[in-house]
Every structure is written in structure tokens, then in C-alpha cells.
Amino acid sequence: MSSFKPPLFLLAAIGVVIAACTVPSMPEAPDGAKFYAENCVSCHGMSGRGNGPLAKELDASPTDLTLLARKNGGNFPRAWALSYIYGHPEQRDLGRVMPQFGGAMANDTVPVEINGILTPTPRDLAGLLVYLESIQR
């Protein structure tokens, strides 16, 4: 058993290269704006600020999605946002109001860099992530 431990700076450099290659273009990802318009606008609103037409009728206020990065010290919380949108079965029992978007999506994935690791991510959500990052203020 040989255990090759690459130095940390090398891992960091690889992470940066992967991020640079995968994030801005993401050619396999579909148009996130379209997915957003079809699935999120009713609650989170056209601008993402949480003022969609359904918002008033919900028990919880839809989050202002343009502030996700600001609320996370200036970094878009990619892993967290994805897992929230995707959803977990347990969250149904925790008073979560927002629907879950996982399910059948899990079969069609593309690699997305999350916390420095290329992670299989549902294709639709990969596009959505690019869109959400683009509306941060």
C-alpha cells in the first residue's frame, strides 16, 4: 500500500483549474434562467427577491435568493443551495414549505465543482446554479 499525499498547494491549484474550467461555461448545463422561470418564479419572484405571486399565501416567506452570497460572507453557498433545492426526504417533516426538486432528476447528472470536488449534479440544477450565482448582489 503506497500512500501518495499530494502537497496542499497542488490540490489547491488543481481545484482552481477545475473551477476555472467548469463553472463559467458549463456547456452541458441547460439554461438556468428558463428552469428558474418555470419552477421558482411563483414563490421567489421574477427578480428572485422572494416576492412571487404565491408568496403571500404561504406559511413561510420565500427567501430572497439574491442575498445568498451576502449572507454567506460573500461566497455563494453552492453545496448548501443545491442540497436545499434538491431536497431531502427528512425535510418534509421539518416544516419545510418549499417543494423538493430532486427525484427523477438524479438520473441525468453532469459534473459540477462543489467545495473543490467535481460532483455529479442533476443537469437542470447545474444550469440553475449558474443562474442563481449570476443574480447575487
Ligand code: HEC
Ligand atoms: C411553493 C413556493 C416555492 C417554490 C416553487 C420554490 N421555493 Fe424556494 N423557498 C420557498 C420558501 C417558503 C422558502 C423558505 C424556507 C422554507 O420554508 O422552505 C424557500 C427557500 C429557498 C432556498 C433556501 C434559502 C435560504 O437561505 O434559506 C433556496 C436556495 C430556494 N428556496 C431556491 C428555490 C429555487 C431555485 C426554486 C426553483 C427551482 C424554488 N426555490 C422554488 C418557497 C418556494
